[in-house]
Amino acid sequence: MDPTLTITDCKVVDLRFPTSEEAHGSDAMHSDPDYSAAYVVLTTNQSDLTGFGLTFTLGRGTDLCVGAIEQLAEKIVGKQLSTLVESFSETVHQLANDSQLRWLGPEKGVVHLATAALLNAVWDLWARAEGKPLWKLVCDLTPEELLRCINFSYLSNALTKEQALEILQANEATKAVREAELLETGFPAYTTSAGWLGYSDDLIRRLCREALADGWEHFKLKVGANLEDDRRRAAIIREVIGPDRKLMVDANQRWEVAEAIEWVKSLAEFNLWWVEEPTSPDDAVGHAEIARAIAPIGVATGEQCQNRVMFKQLLQLNAISFCQIDSCRIGSVNEILGVLLMAKRFGVPVCPHAGGVGLCEYVNHLVMIDYIAVGASLENRVAEFVDHLHEHFVYPVEVKRGHYMPPQAPGYSAEIHTASLDDYRYPDGVEWQKRLSK
C-alpha cells in the first residue's frame, strides 16, 4: 500500500428502498420496513481509490445514522490509511471512546451503527488499496497482524489475546486447503425469502418449492404473531421440504421468556433446528433460560446483538447454539473478529445474519474469513441469504446451488451503482420524489 494514501473526504448518503410496499422483510416486530442504508463514500488523494461502506437501517432514522457518521468521520478524514490500519485497534478505540459521543451509547444504537458504516468503508478502502477482496486481505494477514486489528476491550475474561493467537496459529498450516475448498464449492447458505410474515400460505408454498428446486436445504419461517398461523405455516413448509431438511423459526423478539418456551414447544413437532430471537436481544440470562428449556432445539440470536460484550455473555451463559453476527450493527471486521474468536473458543458455530441492504455482500466475506482463519469448520454452519436488492450493487453476491461463492473483486463489496443512489436517495431521489409528490 502507498503510505501517502490519505482519506480526504467522507460523504454520506441517506438511501432508502420502498420495500414496505410489497411486505418484503415483514416480521413480528417490523411491519413496514423500508430497507435502507446510511452509505459512506471515503474519497482519497488518489482519484482511482475510494472506500465504500454502509450500515443497514429500516427507513426512518437513517438520517440519524448519517448525522452520527458525519460526526465520527472527523476522526478519520485527513488521516493516512496506513496510520489508521497499522494500529487499527487504536483507531477503533478512538472512534468508540469519543468523550462526548460515548455517552450516547456506549457502543450501541445509532452511534455504533455509524461506527460500523465508517469502519466498513475503511476496510473496503484497505482491501482495494491492496488489490484484494476483503476476505483474502484478512486471511493473508499473519496471526500477529490480524491480532492488531481486533477490538479486545472488555473481552479478557472470556478471550485473551494469547488465546486468540493460539486459535489463529493453529489454523495457519491448513488455511490454503480451506481456501481452495471455498473457491470450489462455496459456503453453505439458507434462504429466508420464503417465510416472511406478510406472505400468504400459497405464496409460501410456491416460494418453498422454487427454493427446493434451486438446491436450498435450510428454510426459515417468521413466527410469533399468532400460534395457529405459525403451526399452519410450519406444517406447510415441513410438508413441502420433507422430513430431513432443516427448518428454523424466527420470532424477532416477540416473546417474554416463559412465552417463548411454551410457543416453541408447541412448534416442536415440526422438527425445528433453531429458534431465532425468541426474546429481547439484550437478555442473555433470558436466552439461557430458554435454551435450557427447549433443548435440543437451539437458540440463535445476534442480528440485534449490540456489541461484542453482549455476545460474550450469550456465550458465557450457554445461551446460544448459533451465533448470528451482523456485519453492520457491531463495529465492523475489528469487532466481528473478536466475536468469531470467542465463538470458536466456546464451540458455537457462527451463522451470520444477512438480507437487508448489502448484508449478504458483507457476509459473503465474513464466512470466508471464519472458515479459513478462525472457526475452520463447516459443521452446523450456514449463512443467511435473501435475494433482494442485489441489483443495486456493483459487485453483487454470487450464490450457486445454495452456496455463497468467494467474491473476487478488490474491496468489501458494498459499492452501490450511482444510478441507484440517484433513484433512492432520500428524500430527493427520483423514486422518492415520485412518491412524496403524490
Next chain:
Amino acid sequence: MDPTLTITDCKVVDLRFPTSEEAHGSDAMHSDPDYSAAYVVLTTNQSDLTGFGLTFTLGRGTDLCVGAIEQLAEKIVGKQLSTLVESFSETVHQLANDSQLRWLGPEKGVVHLATAALLNAVWDLWARAEGKPLWKLVCDLTPEELLRCINFSYLSNALTKEQALEILQANEATKAVREAELLETGFPAYTTSAGWLGYSDDLIRRLCREALADGWEHFKLKVGANLEDDRRRAAIIREVIGPDRKLMVDANQRWEVAEAIEWVKSLAEFNLWWVEEPTSPDDAVGHAEIARAIAPIGVATGEQCQNRVMFKQLLQLNAISFCQIDSCRIGSVNEILGVLLMAKRFGVPVCPHAGGVGLCEYVNHLVMIDYIAVGASLENRVAEFVDHLHEHFVYPVEVKRGHYMPPQAPGYSAEIHTASLDDYRYPDGVEWQKRLSK
C-alpha cells in the same frame, strides 16, 4: 384533568453548557464533557399548560437526540393527554416499537435517550395538569392505576404484574407516614462535587472539608486512570472525612473484569462502600464476577445501563449491591418504576445517579416515589447530588443538611429559564456565538 387537553406541538432545543472549560465532570472516560441536554417543550391547546422534559448529554451528538425526539414526537403531537396517560404503557409501547426506528436500538442509545426526554415531558405535563409535583402525582395513584403506567415488557421472568401489585399494595397503608417523614427531613444525598478526576489534590482536600462542614456523610472519588494517583487521593479523602463516613469510588467503566478486581483490592484499605461502573455497563456477567470477588465492597452501576432488561439481569445475577437508575437514559418514570419494583423484589437499594443537567431535579422526585410507594426503606439508600447548573432551572433542587427536600411546584422540575436557553442554545446562543466566533 381536563379531558380535552391536547398536545399541539413539540419544540426541541439543543442546549449545551461549556463545562469542559473548567474540568467539571471529568472522569476516566469523559475528558471534556460539555454538560448538555436535548430539551423538549410540549405546547397544548391551553396557553397556561406546557410540558417540559429533557435528556442529559455531553455535547457532541445532542443534535442526534434532538432529531430522534422530533421523529418520535409525531406519535404524541395531536393526542389528548388523557388518552396518552390512561393507557400509558400502551403509549410507551407505541414509542418503543416504531417499526422502523426500533431497528436503531431497540430501546437503547440515541433513540431511547430521545424516548426518555419525550416521556419526561409528558409526565411533567400530566403533573402540572393535576396541579401536583410529579412525586405526589405518582404516590397518590392507586396500585392499580400505577401498574397501568409501567413498562413490563420482557420483565415477567423476574417480576410479574401480580408481584408488582403485591409490593405496591403492601406499602399503601404506610405511605402517608413516609411522606410526612420526607417532608420533614428529606432523602439522604451524597456529593460527587469533591472528587472529579481533573481536580488537584489541594482542591479535593478543600472541597471535602467544605462538604463535611455542610453536613455531607458520603464522598465519592473518580478513579481508574492511575492506581498511584487513586491511592493518594483516596488517602487524602479518608484522612479528611475520618474512618466512619462512607467513601465510594467510581471507575466509569475503565477496567477489564480481572483488572477491576485487582484495582479495587488495592484500594480496599481505604474502606470503600462501593465501586461504581467497574467495567462495561453492558456486562452483567462481568459485574457478577467482580461482585463475588470484592465483597463486602459492593458493586454499583446504572448511569449507562441502557434499559430495564439490563437492570433485570444485573439483579438476577446478584451483580449489584446498589441500583443506580438514571432518570434520562431509560424510558422515563414508566420504565423506572419497573426497575424500582424489581430492585425491591431482589432486595437491592436504589441509589440514583444524578448530576449533569437536570438529573438532580429529576432524581429528587424519583427517590420520593421509591421511599413512599415502592422501596419503603432508607437503609443503604443515598442519592447522588452535584451542585452544578441548578441556577438554570425554574424550580431548582433543594438540598438541606445533605438531604434532598421534596419539590413543591407542580410538574417534574425540568423547566429551564428562557434566558438560559437564549444563552446556551447550540450553536446560536449568546455564549456559543462568543466562543465560536473567536
